[in-house]
Amino acid sequence: MIFTLHIWRQKSPQVGGSFSTYIINNIDGDTSFLEMLDQLNEQLIHQNEDCIVFDYDCREGICGACSLVINGYPHGEKTATTTCQLYMREYKNETELWIEPWRANSFAVLKDLTVDRSAFDRIIQSGGYVSVHTGSAPEANNILVEKNTADEAFSAAECIGCGACVAVCPNASASLFVAAKISHLMLLPQGEIESNGRAHNMMMQMQDEGFGSCSNHRYCERVCPKGISLQNITRMNNILG
Amino acid sequence: MSILNAKEPIGPLEMRWKKHLFDLALVAPQNRNKHKIIVIGTGLAGASLCATLGEAGYRVSSFCFQDSPRRAHSIAAQGGINATKNYQNDGDSVWRLFYDTIKGGDFRARESNVYRLAELSANIIDQAVAQGVPFAREYSGYLANRSFGGTQVSRTFYARSQTGQQLLLGAYGAMSRQVESGQVTHHSRTEMLEIITIDGKARGVVVRDLISGELSTHLADCVVLCTGGYSNAYYLSTNAKGCNTSATWRAFKQGAYFANPGFTQIHPTCIPPTGENQSKLTLMSESLRNDGRIWAPKNKADCKKNPKDIKEEDRDYFLERLYPAFANLVPRDVASRAVKHICDEGYGVGVKIHNQRLGVYLDFSNVIEKIGLEAVEEKYGNLFEMYERITDENPCETPMKIYPAPHYSMGGLWVDYNLMTTLDGLFAAGEANFSDHGANRLGASALMQGLADGYFILPQTIANYLARNTFDDIDENHDQVQVALSSVKNRIDQLMQAPDAQHSPEYFHQKLGKILWESCGMSRERGKLEQAIVELNDLKCEFWQKIKVTGIDKDLNQTLERAGRMADFIELGELMCKDALKREESCGAHAREEYLSSGGEAKRDDENFSFVSAWEYHKEGAKLHEEHLHFEFIKPTVRNYK
The missing domain is CATH 3.90.700.10 (Succinate dehydrogenase/fumarate reductase flavoprotein, catalytic domain)
Known part of the structure; x- marks a missing residue:
């Protein structure tokens, strides 16, 4: 297959960027989206050009590093999939693909397709944990958790922190990310005690980082590669009052 | 060849860690803030260690090459984590996990270490549950278990098929709490490129800021490497693309011995x-x-x-x-x-x-x-x-x-019972060390080991090291700091300006992977290993002549990052083959064609090879040391799973 790739190139956060167009051929359907970019980068090295920078690591859809907006969709149009798990068989031959970084004021573009997501770390630092000291834990089966509750907490805990929810949101809100963590921990007896303070602190931090508020567009739920539910935001709003 | 001493405690196996804990020196709470510790890598071992050291009151500087500590490769572990809770009442015990692990490793691991790991396993589950790790549960609300390879009991705790993710997020949360409290200063997108050794002690690191390309030095009282394994040397592996050996290889070149490099799990x-x-x-x-x-x-x-x-x-x-x-x-x-x-x-x-x-x-x-x-x-x-x-x-x-x-790589930096390498003040934890899995790791044991090292072992043994040593004040102007910094600069210059730049890092990675997979993969054989060593030597020469890195070094340059990691992988590849060649037996994952039974089973040679091979770096070629293994409690037998 042959693809025409319009890729966002930007040298640094301080300078503006623009699309550059590349043609790539000999791509077969079992090639992943990122493997296609690998091949393009090999060509660029051959032509003495600087490679296209993009984040990736596990290539199994779990580390949350990869982050491309493809034809307007974070992680591409296929639902519940990260970019690294996207295969070229999803696209018709000779398609034009527009590849951009996450776009949000709180995620500065570092170079090309790579953005700074450290705001997410700071949000977690503001309270996204149970304050338990190593060594002070009780016997594990002393804390019983009803299976359905544990499953629900798990579904919220699956968030991989990729930032697709922010990238798609017209307000660049991080509500789904924040709510997933608040929800995961408040559902469990271990985390319930701190839920009020946690929710408040994390929300404040989200605002301080410049993320917008949720106004129920619900795009985040649709693009989330892990299918994190909007119900988490409702739960968060309830506790924030 | 010299004989290595692991400084294991003696006496009844059940009492060794308890007695050792009592013998270890402590640092009083009011003195802990005077000590600074550098932790490289934020997977299960690194994140759990940062959290625990921070809680104890030490000052910690942590580094990872990923854009967030939460993305370390521990996140990808799927199946589960073992613990001897015996919730299923199916005959499990500390002793049985110890036995399974020693046997699974084909009698090439240290008894004292493995017993300690089994002892600590139950505690890890308690800690993780308290953090809110959502393990699978029964309808009654109790924790669920499943069985795993190499065992006949159900002792594996799991969180769907994302156990590594959930455990890492737990440790990352605990670490984040210490970042918030100010005890831990964390640096993402920062890669360690050299260890700074002063008067025979590891005292700091040279790191490269992966966004700006700037080099900087960081000094501390000791350094801990929690930088994972090296299976990515094979090119096609289950490891994340960024996994690399550079930190452990720099340590090797600074004097830390590399143990059992040939023990890799397929x-x-x-x-x-x-x-x-x-x-x-x-x-x-x-x-x-x-x-x-x-x-x-x-x-x-x-x-x-x-x-x-x-x-x-x-x-x-x-x-x-x-x-x-x-x-x-x-x-x-x-x-x-x-x-x-x-x-x-x-x-x-x-x-x-x-x-x-x-x-x-x-x-x-x-x-x-x-x-x-x-x-x-x-x-x-x-x-x-x-x-x-x-x-x-x-x-x-x-x-x-x-x-x-x-x-997975069972091999890694050689460590003693305190998880310290042969370089004073340099510790290694998790997959980066060689300590617990012998010649083959059982499923659901890697998460257990990383967290045992980080939450429970190192915080105690590091305190002991800090209490028993004095640390002269050093600053960035110290000769050794400048020597380390300039060696990193020279290396980067060499990568950027190869005399005949032609090939990308990917080209070399694929070549390396092919050689290793064919000679040092699932089956090994003298002739092929000898041939591979020659080929890898040639590949190394070709690399430094022809490596091509486009762009500039003072910038976010992923090609340069990959090139540096590749240089280290090629050298490690040679040591892997050397080790596999030297070990003229089959054991665990190390299957030498010459030493297999007619049914294809590994034939161990306990008389001649019941040791850990520990390689010391020398310019003219690595030198082998042996740590002899003593089986006082389990008699080595032929592994039989029939």
């Missing part, structure tokens, strides 16, 4: 390779072997047929046939070799690559019939989805195809 259940441009292989959790049955066609003519058209009586459930007692749950090395053997004999299935079909079936039809589709999906749903996404086939309808792939 995991039996991975999605088979499909083509030349593939960048990595994907693991399918070993837990699938609990319910999936592995088979290949009995007749070669059936290999290209649709599996549905192959009759039940024409299917060879070869693991059940060869190993009736453990059947599909034999340890990883045994399963991988059996799969390779079947494919080498021409019974493989799937696409032909280089004239061979590399795959066997992992079939869930029996279990679906038995417990229903819904129950099977509840257990393995996300793995099935992942498989379908990659291969475009639904495992509920068509059996999965699997083939072994490099997955």
Whole structure:
């Protein structure tokens, strides 16, 4: 297959960027989206050009590093999939693909397709944990958790922190990310005690980082590669009052 | 050759860690803030260590090359974590986990360390549950367990097939709490490129800011490497693309011995390779072997047929046939070799690559019939989805195809009982050290080891080191700091300006991977290893002549990052082959063709090779030291899973 790739190139956060167009051929359907970019980068090295920078690591859809907006969709149009798990068989031959970084004021573009997501770390630092000291834990089966509750907490805990929810949101809100963590921990007896303070602190931090508020567009739920539910935001709003 | 001393405590096995804890010196709470500790890597070992040291009151500086500590490769571990809770009342105990681990490692691990690991395992589950790690539960609200390869009890705790993710997020949360409190200063997108050694002690690191390309030095009282394993040397592996050996290799070159580099694990259940441009292989959790049955066609003519058209009586459930007692749950090395053997004999299935079909079936039809589709999906749903996404086939309808792939390195930096390397003040934890898995790691043991090292062992042994040593004030102007910094600068210059720049890091990685996979993979043999050592030497020369890095070094330059990691991988590859050549026996995952029984089982040579090989760096070639293993409590026997 042959693809025409319009890729966002930007040298640094301080300078503006623009699309550059590349043609790539000999791509077969079992090639992943990122493997296609690998091949393009090999060509660029051959032509003495600087490679296209993009984040990736596990290539199994779990580390949350990869982050491309493809034809307007974070992680591409296929639902519940990260970019690294996207295969070229999803696209018709000779398609034009527009590849951009996450776009949000709180995620500065570092170079090309790579953005700074450290705001997410700071949000977690503001309270996204149970304050338990190593060594002070009780016997594990002393804390019983009803299976359905544990499953629900798990579904919220699956968030991989990729930032697709922010990238798609017209307000660049991080509500789904924040709510997933608040929800995961408040559902469990271990985390319930701190839920009020946690929710408040994390929300404040989200605002301080410049993320917008949720106004129920619900795009985040649709693009989330892990299918994190909007119900988490409702739960968060309830506790924030 | 010298004999290494692991400084193990003596006496009854059950008392060793307890006694050792009492013998270790302490740092009083009011003095802890005076000590600074550098931690490299934020996977399970690194994050749990940062959290615990921070809580204790030490000042910690942590570094990771990823854009967030939460993305370290521990996140990808699927199946579970072992612990001797014996919740299933099926005869588990500390002693049994200890025994299983020693036996699984084919009697090439240290008894004292392994016993301590088994002892601490239960505590890890308590800690993780308290943090809110959402382990699988029964309807009663109690924690659920499953069984795993190489054992006959159900002692594995799991969080669907994302156990590593959930445990890492727990440790990352605990670490984040210490960042908030100010005890831990963390640096993401920062790669360690050199250890600073002063008066024979590790006192700091040189790091490169991966965004700006700027180099800086950081000084401390000691340094801990929690930087993972090196299976990525094989190019196609289950490791994340960024996994590398650079930190451990820098340590090796500064005087830390490298132990058992040839002990690498090839995991039996991975999605088979499909083509030349593939960048990595994907693991399918070993837990699938609990319910999936592995088979290949009995007749070669059936290999290209649709599996549905192959009759039940024409299917060879070869693991059940060869190993009736453990059947599909034999340890990883045994399963991988059996799969390779079947494919080498021409019974493989799937696409032909280089004239061979590399795959066997992992079939869930029996279990679906038995417990229903819904129950099977509840257990393995996300793995099935992942498989379908990659291969475009639904495992509920068509059996999965699997083939072994490099997955884990049992080898790593040599450490004593305190997890300190042979370089004073340099510690290594998790997959970066060699300590607990011998010649083969059992499933669900890596998460356990990383967290035991980080939460419970190192915080005590590091305190002991700090209490028993004095630390002169040093600053950035110290000669040794400047020497380390300039050596890093020179190296980067060499990478940027090779005399005959032609080939990308990827080109060298693929070449290296091919050599290692063929000579030092699932089967090894003298002639091939000798040949590989020559080839790797040539590859190293070619690399420094022809490596091509475009762009500039004072910038975010992923090509430069990869080139640096590749230089270290090529050198490590040579040591892997040297180690595999030197070990003239088969044990665990190390299968030397010359030392296999007629049935393809590993034939150990306890008389001559019951030791840990520990290699010391020398310019003219690494020198071997031996740590002799003493089995006081378990008598080494022939591993038998039949």
